Amino acid sequence: MINEAATPPGPRRVLIIGSGPTAMGVLHRLFQLSESGAISPDSFKVQLVERESEVGGLARTITDEAGFSWDLGVHVTGLSKYPEFLSGLTTLFLIEPLHVG
Ligand SMILES: Cc1cc2nc3c(=O)[nH]c(=O)nc-3n(C[C@H](O)[C@H](O)[C@H](O)COP(=O)(O)OP(=O)(O)OC[C@H]3O[C@@H](n4cnc5c(N)ncnc54)[C@H](O)[C@@H]3O)c2cc1C
Numbered sequence: 001m002i003n004e005a006a007t008p009p010g011p012r013r014v015l016i017i018g019s020g021p022t023a024m025g026v027l028h029r030l031f032q033l034s035e036s037g038a039i040s041p042d043s044f045k046v047q048l049v050e051r052e053s054e055v056g057g058l059a060r061t062i063t064d065e066a067g068f069s070w071d072l073g074v075h076v077t078g079l080s081k082y083p084e085f086l087s088g089l090t091t092l093f094l095i096e097p098l099h100v101g
Contacts, residue, residue, distance in 0.1 A: 011042060011043055011044050011045045012043060012044045012045070013044070013045050013047065014026075014044050014045065014046045014047070015047050015048075015049070016046065016047070017048075017049055018048075018049075018050060018051075018057055019048060019050040019052075019055035019056060019057060020056065020057020020059060021057060021058075021059050021074060022057075023048060023057070024092060025088060027046070027048075028088050028091070028092055030044065030046065057072075057073070058072045058073025058074055059072075059073060059074045059075070060072050060073075061075075077089065
């Protein structure tokens with residue numbers, strides 16, 4: 001629970017550590033809430049910090065000196081029973097989930 005009396009005035013500060021898929025999900029949700037009018041875009045200020053020189057976390061592909069590409073982690077997404085997750089994928093990454101069968 002937020003103690004309103006102890007909350008300083010002005011926009012709430014949101015600090016996101018890392019820029020992997022989880023961070024993208026948080027940003028997407030904040031954008032959705034803002035777009036729908038549930039929260040005002042002026043009511044929060046987001047700062048994202050990433051220790052690497054590139055964004056994406058484990059959802060990155062790196063290319064070595066020989067030109068080979070290496071996927072660090074997540075590159076395959078299975079079917080999900082969470083419509084919110086699938087909707088996030090399609091709108092964030094402009095891809096359509098693969099329907100098998
Ligand atoms: C080999 C491998 C294969 C995988 N394959 C799949 C797959 O096919 N499908 C699937 O759904 N999932 C897969 N996963 C799991 C998937 O990669 C993770 O679930 C997903 O990346 C988690 O996202 P995340 O944003 O929480 O963390 P991460 O992707 O790890 O991102 C964390 C980010 O935070 C940054 N960070 C960490 N600490 C700090 C700090 N102190 N300050 C600033 N920045 C910081 C990191 O540099 C990184 O960019 C795989 C994982 C591995 C290891």
